[in-house]
Amino acid sequence: MAIAGQSALEELTQIIPATMQAAVYRGVNDVRIETVPVPKIGHGEILVRVHTCGICGTDLKKIATGSHSAPRIFGHETSGMVAAVGEGVEDFKPGDRVVVFHHIPCGECYYCRHKTFAQCETYKKVGCTAGFEPSGGGFAEYVRVMDWIVRAGTVRIPDAVSYEQACFLEPVNTCLKGIERLAVEPGETVLVIGQGPIGIILGALAKRAGATVITSDLHAQRLKISKELLSVSTIEASSYDVVSEMRKATEGRGGDAAILAVGGNSLIKTAMDAVRPGGRVMLFAQTVRGEAAIDPAAVCVDEKTLLGSYSASVELQDESVRFVMEREMDLERLISHRFSLGNGLEGLELAVHPQPDSMKIVIQPGLSWNEL
Ligand SMILES: [Zn+2]
Ligand SMILES: [Zn+2]
Known part of the structure; x- marks a missing residue:
């Protein structure tokens, strides 16, 4: 590293202020930019200065539904630089560039032994916090990473x-888990409904698994990006019937599998109709509890499978790291909007009301210190 880089690095990691800015969730649809203490770290823990944190649909859901108590600081797609390390930390030092998972399963309980990691009690315990009840903390300038995350999730x-x-x-990782659960085979035709950033990543991973991928969305702008990044056929759902287009593309059968990468329940029927008898439908974005109409004979008589996938899998961590860090896909291209932490509320607002031209929206507390 150059000398100039060194001094900038020192500046970033050695002067840790007492307070920082954070987007604090104060109640339903109430997030405020506040000054809060920089979290203290303990034995085995590290303090990360956040550079970029993606806004995830689940953050928005928590903010809009009040499913979690307030106050909290959300944000769990966090990358940044190690600013300080606690006693006993040997694998990291100040200046290391890292990305942190916010929860990691124990690997030993009933659910872990049955590979249902998202149900593990340790997994449900969030190990990154910028203060208050641990909730990710990426929408802040600094985040404290607890010891079990330092060991297995950094x-x-x-x-x-x-x-x-x-x-x-x-x-x-969450998308890779979805593709694994769907058991996509080479030569299959897979429909991905919804071409936001997650739908596009799912499309890329289905293609990587050897499938012929067809994507659909209401917005031509999203399909344009989908086409550019994935080189796949697309269906503009505002002008064409997705089910009949899928049948046309598959000698009248329907796809082997379909993935719903857009929330709401109204498209479940479309997805079920768009797959062949014996086909599979994955619900990837149906995170809100409720009831949905399903044709039981589609499951019984037509032997279609309805399945879901949620959250990340620790077993797929190495593969996800390879995919991202070896740049198998240029994921930065999915970012359409970048907000400083001070303008973070605008970013959340845009994420709640996505526009045809908005894709991945990130908050960048590190916008000012930038890449070294
Ligand atoms: Zn997420
Ligand atoms: Zn467990």
């Missing part, structure tokens, strides 16, 4: 990879 970012690319690690 990943180094190679020099040639940007913080922006790296912050996709957790979303890529």
Whole structure:
């Protein structure tokens, strides 16, 4: 590293202020930019200065539904630089560029032994916090990473990879888990409904698994990006019937599998109709509890499978790291909007009301210190 880089590095890691800015969740649809204490770290823990944190649909859901108590600081797609390390930390030092997972399973309980990691009690315990009840903390200038996350959920970012690319690690892992659960086989035709950033990553991973991928969305602008990044056929759902287009593309059968990468329940029927008898439908964005109409005979008589996937899998961590850090996909291109922490509320607002031209929206507390 150059001398200039060294002094900038010192500045970033050695002067840790007493207070910082953070986007604090104060209640339903109430997030405020506040000054809060920089979290203290203990034995085995590290303090990370946040550069970039992606806004995830689950953050928005928590803010809009009040499913979690207030106050909290959300944000879990966090990349940044190690600013301080606690006693006993040997694997990291100040200046290391890292991305942190916000929860990691114990590996030993009933659910872990049955590979249902998202149900593990340790997994449900969030290990990154910027203060208050641990909730990720990425929407703040500094985040405290607890010891079990330091040991198993902190990943180094190679020099040639940007913080922006790296912050996709957790979303890529969740998508990879979805593709694994769907058991996509080479030669299959897979429909991905919804071409926001997650739908596009799912499309890329289905393609990587050997499938012929077809994507659909209501917005032509999203399909344009989908086409550019994935080189796949697309269906503009505002002008064409997705089910009949899928049948046309598959000798009248329907796809082998479909993935719903857009929230709401109204498209479940479309997805079920768009797959062949014996086909599979994955609900990837249906995170709100409620009821949905499903044709039971589609499951019984037509032997279609309805399945879901949620959150990340620790077993797919190495593969996700390879995909992101070896730049198998240029994930930065999925970022359409970048907000400073001070303008973070605007970013959340845009994420709640996505526009045809908005894709991944990130908050960048590190916008001012930038890449070294
Ligand atoms: Zn997420
Ligand atoms: Zn467990």
